[in-house]
Amino acid sequence: MITMNEVWKTYPNGVMAINGIDIHIEKGEFVYVVGPSGAGKSTFIKLMYREEKPTRGAITIDTEELAKLKERHIPRLRRKIGVVFQDFKLLPSLTVYENVAFALEVIEESKANIRRRVMQVLDVVRLKNKARFLPHELSGGEQQRVAIARAIVNNPSVLIADEPTGNLDPETSWEIMRILEEINERGTTIVMATHNKEIVNTIRKRVIAIEGGRVARDEVKGDYGYER
Numbered sequence: 001m002i003t004m005n006e007v008w009k010t011y012p013n014g015v016m017a018i019n020g021i022d023i024h025i026e027k028g029e030f031v032y033v034v035g036p037s038g039a040g041k042s043t044f045i046k047l048m049y050r051e052e053k054p055t056r057g058a059i060t061i062d063t064e065e066l067a068k069l070k071e072r073h074i075p076r077l078r079r080k081i082g083v084v085f086q087d088f089k090l091l092p093s094l095t096v097y098e099n100v101a102f103a104l105e106v107i108e109e110s111k112a113n114i115r116r117r118v119m120q121v122l123d124v125v126r127l128k129n130k131a132r133f134l135p136h137e138l139s140g141g142e143q144q145r146v147a148i149a150r151a152i153v154n155n156p157s158v159l160i161a162d163e164p165t166g167n168l169d170p171e172t173s174w175e176i177m178r179i180l181e182e183i184n185e186r187g188t189t190i191v192m193a194t195h196n197k198e199i200v201n202t203i204r205k206r207v208i209a210i211e212g213g214r215v216a217r218d219e220v221k222g223d224y225g226y227e228r
Protein backbone atom coordinates (compact mmCIF):
# COMPACT_ATOMS: atom_id res chain seq x y z
CA MET A 1 0.00 0.00 0.00
CA ILE A 2 2.69 2.54 1.05
CA THR A 3 6.38 1.91 0.46
CA MET A 4 9.35 4.20 1.03
CA ASN A 5 12.58 3.00 -0.44
CA GLU A 6 15.76 4.72 0.79
CA VAL A 7 14.00 8.10 1.02
CA TRP A 8 15.88 11.31 1.83
CA LYS A 9 14.60 14.85 2.12
CA THR A 10 16.77 17.93 2.41
CA TYR A 11 14.93 21.27 2.40
CA PRO A 12 16.25 24.07 0.17
CA ASN A 13 17.72 25.79 3.26
CA GLY A 14 19.94 22.73 3.84
CA VAL A 15 17.99 21.15 6.72
CA MET A 16 18.19 17.36 6.40
CA ALA A 17 14.72 16.34 7.59
CA ILE A 18 14.57 12.70 6.39
CA ASN A 19 17.78 10.68 6.19
CA GLY A 20 17.28 7.30 4.56
CA ILE A 21 13.90 5.80 5.42
CA ASP A 22 12.71 2.35 4.32
CA ILE A 23 9.21 1.38 5.36
CA HIS A 24 6.32 -0.66 4.15
CA ILE A 25 2.73 -0.21 5.29
CA GLU A 26 0.14 -2.81 4.31
CA LYS A 27 -3.39 -2.15 3.23
CA GLY A 28 -5.69 -1.81 6.24
CA GLU A 29 -2.97 -1.05 8.80
CA PHE A 30 -3.31 1.64 11.47
CA VAL A 31 0.07 3.25 12.13
CA TYR A 32 1.10 5.88 14.65
CA VAL A 33 4.08 8.07 13.78
CA VAL A 34 5.74 9.38 16.93
CA GLY A 35 8.95 11.16 17.86
CA PRO A 36 10.33 14.36 19.41
CA SER A 37 9.57 17.79 17.91
CA GLY A 38 11.67 18.42 14.84
CA ALA A 39 12.30 14.69 14.33
CA GLY A 40 10.83 14.74 10.82
CA LYS A 41 7.30 13.35 11.40
CA SER A 42 5.51 16.05 9.42
CA THR A 43 7.99 15.83 6.58
CA PHE A 44 7.59 12.03 6.58
CA ILE A 45 3.84 12.26 6.11
CA LYS A 46 4.01 15.26 3.74
CA LEU A 47 6.12 13.05 1.49
CA MET A 48 3.29 10.50 1.50
CA TYR A 49 0.67 12.90 0.21
CA ARG A 50 3.18 14.62 -2.08
CA GLU A 51 3.09 17.95 -0.32
CA GLU A 52 6.90 17.56 -0.39
CA LYS A 53 9.03 15.67 -2.87
CA PRO A 54 11.94 13.47 -1.77
CA THR A 55 15.47 14.58 -2.60
CA ARG A 56 16.34 10.91 -3.17
CA GLY A 57 14.53 7.61 -3.08
CA ALA A 58 11.14 6.30 -4.16
CA ILE A 59 7.70 6.48 -2.57
CA THR A 60 4.93 4.24 -3.82
CA ILE A 61 1.25 4.54 -2.89
CA ASP A 62 -1.04 1.83 -4.17
CA THR A 63 1.47 0.83 -6.93
CA GLU A 64 1.79 4.48 -8.03
CA GLU A 65 5.32 5.86 -7.74
CA LEU A 66 4.87 9.47 -6.66
CA ALA A 67 7.93 10.94 -8.40
CA LYS A 68 6.80 9.49 -11.72
CA LEU A 69 3.33 10.92 -11.36
CA LYS A 70 2.54 13.56 -13.98
CA GLU A 71 1.09 16.84 -12.68
CA ARG A 72 -2.23 16.05 -14.33
CA HIS A 73 -2.48 12.80 -12.39
CA ILE A 74 -2.00 14.39 -8.98
CA PRO A 75 -5.76 14.79 -8.53
CA ARG A 76 -6.07 11.02 -8.95
CA LEU A 77 -3.51 10.53 -6.17
CA ARG A 78 -5.32 13.06 -3.98
CA ARG A 79 -8.47 10.97 -4.31
CA LYS A 80 -6.60 7.94 -3.00
CA ILE A 81 -5.32 9.84 0.03
CA GLY A 82 -7.41 11.80 2.49
CA VAL A 83 -5.62 14.22 4.81
CA VAL A 84 -6.64 15.60 8.22
CA PHE A 85 -4.74 18.37 10.00
CA GLN A 86 -4.38 19.57 13.58
CA ASP A 87 -6.08 22.89 12.72
CA PHE A 88 -8.93 21.37 10.65
CA LYS A 89 -8.51 23.74 7.66
CA LEU A 90 -12.23 24.06 6.91
CA LEU A 91 -13.47 26.79 4.59
CA PRO A 92 -15.05 29.27 7.05
CA SER A 93 -17.75 30.67 4.76
CA LEU A 94 -19.09 27.27 3.69
CA THR A 95 -21.53 25.12 5.66
CA VAL A 96 -20.59 21.69 6.94
CA TYR A 97 -22.44 20.18 3.99
CA GLU A 98 -20.69 22.44 1.51
CA ASN A 99 -17.23 21.85 2.99
CA VAL A 100 -17.66 18.12 2.43
CA ALA A 101 -19.44 18.40 -0.95
CA PHE A 102 -16.74 20.80 -2.17
CA ALA A 103 -14.08 18.11 -1.73
CA LEU A 104 -16.08 15.50 -3.59
CA GLU A 105 -14.53 14.87 -6.98
CA VAL A 106 -17.58 14.59 -9.12
CA ILE A 107 -17.65 13.76 -12.76
CA GLU A 108 -21.16 14.57 -13.89
CA GLU A 109 -22.61 13.09 -10.74
CA SER A 110 -26.27 13.81 -10.11
CA LYS A 111 -27.22 16.16 -7.25
CA ALA A 112 -29.02 13.27 -5.58
CA ASN A 113 -25.89 11.09 -5.67
CA ILE A 114 -23.75 13.91 -4.31
CA ARG A 115 -26.23 14.48 -1.49
CA ARG A 116 -26.36 10.76 -0.74
CA ARG A 117 -22.57 10.50 -0.49
CA VAL A 118 -22.15 13.68 1.60
CA MET A 119 -24.90 12.65 4.03
CA GLN A 120 -23.40 9.15 4.20
CA VAL A 121 -20.03 10.47 5.41
CA LEU A 122 -21.65 13.02 7.72
CA ASP A 123 -23.40 10.01 9.24
CA VAL A 124 -20.05 8.25 9.76
CA VAL A 125 -18.84 11.26 11.80
CA ARG A 126 -22.28 11.72 13.40
CA LEU A 127 -22.92 15.22 12.10
CA LYS A 128 -25.93 14.78 9.80
CA ASN A 129 -27.92 17.07 12.07
CA LYS A 130 -25.41 19.91 11.67
CA ALA A 131 -25.13 19.89 7.88
CA ARG A 132 -26.31 23.52 7.66
CA PHE A 133 -24.00 24.87 10.35
CA LEU A 134 -20.96 27.02 9.65
CA PRO A 135 -17.58 25.92 11.05
CA HIS A 136 -17.51 28.69 13.68
CA GLU A 137 -20.82 27.39 15.06
CA LEU A 138 -19.20 24.04 15.89
CA SER A 139 -16.95 22.82 18.70
CA GLY A 140 -13.36 21.87 17.90
CA GLY A 141 -14.22 18.18 17.96
CA GLU A 142 -17.14 18.73 15.58
CA GLN A 143 -14.91 20.74 13.24
CA GLN A 144 -12.39 17.91 13.22
CA ARG A 145 -15.21 15.47 12.43
CA VAL A 146 -16.18 17.62 9.43
CA ALA A 147 -12.54 17.56 8.32
CA ILE A 148 -12.56 13.76 8.61
CA ALA A 149 -15.79 13.55 6.60
CA ARG A 150 -14.20 15.73 3.94
CA ALA A 151 -11.09 13.53 3.93
CA ILE A 152 -13.03 10.29 3.39
CA VAL A 153 -15.74 11.53 1.01
CA ASN A 154 -13.83 10.29 -2.06
CA ASN A 155 -13.40 6.90 -0.42
CA PRO A 156 -9.57 7.08 -0.29
CA SER A 157 -7.50 3.97 0.38
CA VAL A 158 -5.28 5.92 2.82
CA LEU A 159 -6.18 8.47 5.49
CA ILE A 160 -3.27 10.55 6.74
CA ALA A 161 -3.71 12.52 9.94
CA ASP A 162 -1.14 15.03 11.19
CA GLU A 163 -1.77 15.45 14.95
CA PRO A 164 -5.55 15.22 14.56
CA THR A 165 -6.13 15.52 18.31
CA GLY A 166 -3.50 18.22 18.89
CA ASN A 167 -6.06 21.00 19.46
CA LEU A 168 -8.67 18.93 21.27
CA ASP A 169 -9.41 18.12 24.90
CA PRO A 170 -8.90 14.52 26.04
CA GLU A 171 -12.55 13.46 25.89
CA THR A 172 -12.99 14.84 22.38
CA SER A 173 -9.72 13.20 21.34
CA TRP A 174 -11.06 9.76 22.32
CA GLU A 175 -14.18 10.46 20.26
CA ILE A 176 -12.03 11.28 17.22
CA MET A 177 -10.09 8.05 17.78
CA ARG A 178 -13.30 5.99 17.83
CA ILE A 179 -14.23 7.46 14.46
CA LEU A 180 -10.75 6.85 13.00
CA GLU A 181 -10.87 3.25 14.23
CA GLU A 182 -14.28 2.79 12.63
CA ILE A 183 -12.94 4.12 9.32
CA ASN A 184 -9.93 1.80 9.64
CA GLU A 185 -12.22 -1.18 10.32
CA ARG A 186 -13.95 -0.47 7.02
CA GLY A 187 -10.61 -1.07 5.30
CA THR A 188 -8.96 2.37 5.05
CA THR A 189 -5.24 2.42 5.89
CA ILE A 190 -4.52 5.09 8.53
CA VAL A 191 -1.22 6.86 9.21
CA MET A 192 -1.42 9.23 12.16
CA ALA A 193 1.37 11.46 13.48
CA THR A 194 0.72 12.17 17.15
CA HIS A 195 2.10 13.44 20.45
CA ASN A 196 -0.79 11.87 22.35
CA LYS A 197 0.94 9.42 24.69
CA GLU A 198 -2.32 8.35 26.39
CA ILE A 199 -3.93 7.36 23.12
CA VAL A 200 -0.89 5.53 21.71
CA ASN A 201 -0.42 3.58 24.94
CA THR A 202 -4.12 2.68 25.22
CA ILE A 203 -5.29 1.97 21.68
CA ARG A 204 -2.34 -0.22 20.70
CA LYS A 205 -1.29 -0.10 17.06
CA ARG A 206 1.89 -0.26 15.03
CA VAL A 207 4.27 2.52 16.13
CA ILE A 208 6.91 4.03 13.86
CA ALA A 209 9.21 6.34 15.84
CA ILE A 210 11.15 8.92 13.87
CA GLU A 211 14.26 10.49 15.37
CA GLY A 212 16.69 12.67 13.45
CA GLY A 213 14.91 11.83 10.21
CA ARG A 214 15.39 8.06 10.60
CA VAL A 215 13.21 5.20 11.81
CA ALA A 216 14.33 4.70 15.41
CA ARG A 217 11.68 2.05 16.23
CA ASP A 218 9.03 0.18 14.28
CA GLU A 219 6.89 -2.00 16.55
CA VAL A 220 3.67 -3.96 16.20
CA LYS A 221 1.45 -2.75 19.06
CA GLY A 222 4.24 -0.49 20.24
CA ASP A 223 4.17 2.16 22.90
CA TYR A 224 4.69 5.90 22.78
CA GLY A 225 8.10 5.68 24.37
CA TYR A 226 8.67 9.35 25.26
CA GLU A 227 7.78 11.43 28.30
CA ARG A 228 5.23 13.44 26.31
Ligand code: ADP
Pocket residue numbers: 011012013015016017035036037038039040041042043044
Ligand atom coordinates in the same frame (compact mmCIF):
# COMPACT_ATOMS: atom_id res chain seq x y z
P1 ADP B 1 8.28 17.12 13.28
O1 ADP B 1 6.98 17.02 12.54
O2 ADP B 1 8.74 15.81 13.83
O3 ADP B 1 8.28 18.19 14.32
P2 ADP B 1 9.30 18.29 10.83
O4 ADP B 1 9.20 17.30 9.75
O5 ADP B 1 8.30 19.38 10.90
O6 ADP B 1 9.40 17.52 12.22
O7 ADP B 1 10.72 18.98 10.77
C1 ADP B 1 11.94 18.26 10.59
C2 ADP B 1 13.07 19.25 10.39
O8 ADP B 1 12.89 19.91 9.15
C3 ADP B 1 13.14 20.35 11.43
O9 ADP B 1 14.48 20.69 11.63
C4 ADP B 1 12.39 21.49 10.78
O10 ADP B 1 12.83 22.73 11.27
C5 ADP B 1 12.78 21.30 9.33
N1 ADP B 1 11.74 21.78 8.39
C6 ADP B 1 10.45 21.43 8.35
N2 ADP B 1 9.80 22.03 7.35
C7 ADP B 1 10.72 22.79 6.72
C8 ADP B 1 10.70 23.66 5.58
N3 ADP B 1 9.57 23.85 4.87
N4 ADP B 1 11.83 24.28 5.23
C9 ADP B 1 12.97 24.07 5.91
N5 ADP B 1 13.08 23.27 6.98
C10 ADP B 1 11.97 22.63 7.39
Ligand code: ADP
Pocket residue numbers: 095097098115119128129131132
Ligand atom coordinates in the same frame (compact mmCIF):
# COMPACT_ATOMS: atom_id res chain seq x y z
P1 ADP C 1 -32.04 13.32 4.46
O1 ADP C 1 -31.63 12.40 3.37
O2 ADP C 1 -31.64 12.88 5.83
O3 ADP C 1 -33.45 13.83 4.34
P2 ADP C 1 -31.26 15.82 3.31
O4 ADP C 1 -30.63 15.56 2.01
O5 ADP C 1 -32.66 16.33 3.32
O6 ADP C 1 -31.08 14.56 4.27
O7 ADP C 1 -30.35 16.86 4.09
C1 ADP C 1 -30.11 16.73 5.47
C2 ADP C 1 -29.48 18.01 5.94
O8 ADP C 1 -28.47 18.44 5.00
C3 ADP C 1 -30.47 19.13 6.05
O9 ADP C 1 -30.12 19.95 7.15
C4 ADP C 1 -30.29 19.84 4.73
O10 ADP C 1 -30.74 21.17 4.82
C5 ADP C 1 -28.81 19.75 4.55
N1 ADP C 1 -28.47 19.87 3.14
C6 ADP C 1 -28.82 19.05 2.14
N2 ADP C 1 -28.36 19.50 0.97
C7 ADP C 1 -27.71 20.63 1.23
C8 ADP C 1 -27.00 21.60 0.42
N3 ADP C 1 -26.87 21.47 -0.89
N4 ADP C 1 -26.42 22.65 1.03
C9 ADP C 1 -26.52 22.80 2.36
N5 ADP C 1 -27.18 21.95 3.17
C10 ADP C 1 -27.76 20.88 2.62
